[in-house]
Amino acid sequence: MIDALTRAIRHRLTIRISHKPLKVPEARTRTVDPYRLWYAGGGLYLVAYDHAKRAIRTFAVERISSVATTNQRFAVKEDFDFEAFQRTAFPVHGGEPQLVRIRFSRDQAAYVMERHWHDSQKFSPQEDGGVIMELQVGNLWEVKRWLIGWGADAEALQPAELRAETGKTISAMSSVYNGRDNL
Numbered sequence: 495m496i497d498a499l500t501r502a503i504r505h506r507l508t509i510r511i512s513h514k515p516l517k518v519p520e521a522r523t524r525t526v527d528p529y530r531l532w533y534a535g536g537g538l539y540l541v542a543y544d545h546a547k548r549a550i551r552t553f554a555v556e557r558i559s560s561v562a563t564t565n566q567r568f569a570v571k572e573d574f575d576f577e578a579f580q581r582t583a584f585p586v587h588g589g590e591p592q593l594v595r596i597r598f599s600r601d602q603a604a605y606v607m608e609r610h611w612h613d614s615q616k617f618s619p620q621e622d623g624g625v626i627m628e629l630q631v632g633n634l635w636e637v638k639r640w641l642i643g644w645g646a647d648a649e650a651l652q653p654a655e656l657r658a659e660t661g662k663t664i665s666a667m668s669s670v671y672n673g674r675d676n677l
Contacts, residue, residue: 496531498561499540503528508566511540512559521559524551527568530576531555541579543571550574581613581630591630594637595652600624602647626651638663 502509509528514521526542529550533539537554544551550571581591591614598606600623607617607625614630631637634656641648641660650657 495555495558495561496538498563499528499531499555499558502561502563503530506567506569508545508564508568510562510564511553513553514557514559516554516557524553525564526551526553527570529570529574532580534580541576543568543574550579579632591632592634592653594629594631594634594650594656596627596629596641597649597651598625598627598644599647602644634659642667 499509501507506527508525510523510525512521512523525545526540527545528540528542530541531538532541532552537556540553540555540558542551542553543549597620603619603623603625606627611627612629612631614628616628618626618628620626629637634653638650638656638660641650641656642663650660
């Protein structure tokens with residue numbers, strides 16, 4: 495699989511992949527222009543231009559079951575900049591950067607500030623000892639997953655979409671943990 499992907503990238507050949515997205519019951523065939531392989535967030539990913547979506551997409555290599563090379567050659571889109579794409583990823587999926595603001599409690603502020611989470615991170619210490627982190631990232635889904643891991647020590651402030659989606663997930667989690675008898 496990796497050899498076939500590497501050859502297609504090197505020779506700039508359009509490929510058809512069979513890829514099973516995580517939340518979809520069956521694999522889908524995608525025609526893509528493979529730009530590069532990227533190891534990030536503990537996994538190997540194919541960064542490619544997806545013809546059907548007309549966008550740069552990231553595919554987990556372990557979810558690709560087949561690769562078929564076409565005879566069609568491609569040129570990397572002129573406006574594609576992998577380094578810029580990487581900068582918006584958190585940790586894997588990038589996109590159009592948007593401002594994310596997260597408030598961390600006093601108990602976690604020092605820990606959050608001593609770590610490198612993202613190249614765009616900026617911190618604003620608060621009077622109560624907490625801290626507000628600002629990021630410019632291109633995918634809110636991964637931020638939401640990371641944010642939930644902080645529990646009540648983190649609060650999504652911006653964008654409203656992140657705050658709403660995180661709240662929905664937390665409510666669903668609460669009903670799972672509070673709505674059943676202990677086994």
